[in-house]
Amino acid sequence: MQHDLIAQARTWLAEDPDPETRDELAALIEAGATQELAVRFAGTLQFGTAGLRGELGAGPMRMNRSVVIRAAAGLAAYLKAQGQDGGLVVIGYDARYKSADFAHDTAAVMTGAGLRAAVLPRPLPTPVLAYAIRHLGAVAGVEVTASHNPPRDNGYKVYLGDGSQIVPPADGEIAAAIAAVGPLADVVRPEDGWEVLGEDVLDAYLARTDAVLSAGSPRTARTVYTAMHGVGASVLTAAFERAGFPAPVLVAEQAEPDPAFPTVAFPNPEEPGAMDLAFATARRAAPDLIIANDPDADRCAVAVPDPAADGGWRMLRGDEVGALLAARLVERGASGVFAESIVSSSLLGRIAEKAGLGYEETLTGFKWIARVDGLRYGYEEALGYCVDPEGVRDKDGITAALLVAELASVLKERGRTLLDLLDDLALAHGLHATDQLSVRVEDLTVIADAMARLREQPPTALAGLAVTSAEDLTRGTDRLPPTDGLRYHLEGARVIVRPSGTEPKLKCYLEVVVPVADAAGLPAARARGAELLAAIKRDLAAAAGI
Numbered sequence: 001m002q003h004d005l006i007a008q009a010r011t012w013l014a015e016d017p018d019p020e021t022r023d024e025l026a027a028l029i030e031a032g033a034t035q036e037l038a039v040r041f042a043g044t045l046q047f048g049t050a051g052l053r054g055e056l057g058a059g060p061m062r063m064n065r066s067v068v069i070r071a072a073a074g075l076a077a078y079l080k081a082q083g084q085d086g087g088l089v090v091i092g093y094d095a096r097y098k099s100a101d102f103a104h105d106t107a108a109v110m111t112g113a114g115l116r117a118a119v120l121p122r123p124l125p126t127p128v129l130a131y132a133i134r135h136l137g138a139v140a141g142v143e144v145t146a147s148h149n150p151p152r153d154n155g156y157k158v159y160l161g162d163g164s165q166i167v168p169p170a171d172g173e174i175a176a177a178i179a180a181v182g183p184l185a186d187v188v189r190p191e192d193g194w195e196v197l198g199e200d201v202l203d204a205y206l207a208r209t210d211a212v213l214s215a216g217s218p219r220t221a222r223t224v225y226t227a228m229h230g231v232g233a234s235v236l237t238a239a240f241e242r243a244g245f246p247a248p249v250l251v252a253e254q255a256e257p258d259p260a261f262p263t264v265a266f267p268n269p270e271e272p273g274a275m276d277l278a279f280a281t282a283r284r285a286a287p288d289l290i291i292a293n294d295p296d297a298d299r300c301a302v303a304v305p306d307p308a309a310d311g312g313w314r315m316l317r318g319d320e321v322g323a324l325l326a327a328r329l330v331e332r333g334a335s336g337v338f339a340e341s342i343v344s345s346s347l348l349g350r351i352a353e354k355a356g357l358g359y360e361e362t363l364t365g366f367k368w369i370a371r372v373d374g375l376r377y378g379y380e381e382a383l384g385y386c387v388d389p390e391g392v393r394d395k396d397g398i399t400a401a402l403l404v405a406e407l408a409s410v411l412k413e414r415g416r417t418l419l420d421l422l423d424d425l426a427l428a429h430g431l432h433a434t435d436q437l438s439v440r441v442e443d444l445t446v447i448a449d450a451m452a453r454l455r456e457q458p459p460t461a462l463a464g465l466a467v468t469s470a471e472d473l474t475r476g477t478d479r480l481p482p483t484d485g486l487r488y489h490l491e492g493a494r495v496i497v498r499p500s501g502t503e504p505k506l507k508c509y510l511e512v513v514v515p516v517a518d519a520a521g522l523p524a525a526r527a528r529g530a531e532l533l534a535a536i537k538r539d540l541a542a543a544a545g546i
Helices: 002-015 019-031 034-040 065-081 099-112 126-135 170-179 200-212 233-243 276-285 318-331 347-355 397-413 418-429 445-456 519-544
Strands: 052-055 088-093 116-119 140-144 153-160 223-226 289-293 300-305 313-315 337-341 358-362 375-380 384-386 431-440 465-472 486-490 493-499 505-514
Touching (some): 002 019, 002 034, 223 276, 276 300, 276 313, 300 318, 318 337, 318 418, 318 431, 337 347, 397 418, 418 519, 431 519, 445 486, 493 519
Parallel strands (some): 337 358
């Protein structure tokens, strides 16, 4: 067994084109580090609907140039089998470790396979890549990013020609094509032959961002902005300048791309501590709101002044921002369909219904939301918003930030705030309070065990609320394809439990709806909502054994 493992590692080593991972693997072989080698050669990093994502390092269970070259070769084979020989593939990348190398390798493989390849001019936000696919008439796109994952990770996200991320069956067919790739020496990789796009593709994206704003709307909101060490700052500030907003005050320590993400434990605005520097900057600058992007700038987080909050600033939940943007679009007379993932707040459905708009629920992920027929607006609670589906059929943290800033400006002119508008929505539709129980694990069997336990012994009540229906989403529903998840409807509440598709986490999404008669009843409704969410979280953790 040990001999086979060493032999397997030596075979991989002989093919590895990257001196850095070659040295790393050679050292592990030399040291006889069989435990570590066993982990790295336990299989291959699986290509799924999120593409590839994993820790950087040598071996088939890590993200590295060998894995990326195979992925690119498989994608090229799939595209040619679909009759797209000679078609254009656009490649974007963020500022993480190895991102530029992975983009270069992908361009070389596409060119060698007889496709045309074009690489974005520099590390840019993911939505610029999603835009460029449609703008340039490409047959596919690749974004090299691990979004808000830890510094040691990278990833590989695939889009097809409609500008949306892949969904089944395409993901399975691409995975099969990757598995069929032979020796790396047989993958043709020329030294040149692809195009490096100019800044005009970014200019076209920026020109399109104007489409999300109303002509002549106020543009007075003052913002503090953090790029979270990612690639968003130059693009967001350019978009704000074009639109005529005051220049955002940048969180200086996090403004420049840095793959080490030195000031945060996890470069995700939702994680504890990630926004501390932004709050500190805001206390000095006294803006109207804080806006944060994640490292690839496809997500947008918002914080607002709140004297009742610790430090005077309150982070809005993704569901709150989702409802605020929907309300703004309704006020502007939007038509079409509003869509969200099943784990997002049911408030969006109530807003759409009252406005006479279409409404759809999808599985988690913008790969599903972006495919809704007639989509006008889509969001999911994990800070993802699609406010211009004709331009970017994916979440876009730049255009979402513009629309939030416009809404804050409109309200400011009326002597009101985003919190006031949230109160209006609670009075119109009931207080929709949401929270999440999220458990990060080292051992993935913890997640599998929790899901099995809930399936074998489903809870009959949570927080004293009776479970009125329970669905195992692996069977699918009349409106949803199968997915690994459980959904419980309670009297005045809803709970969804699912493993994360991109991180080693079990995620439980909780929502309670508390009726509110008048403005005087809002504080009591909020207290009741918080109390119920805390009790559901406690009872669900016990039921799942986590």
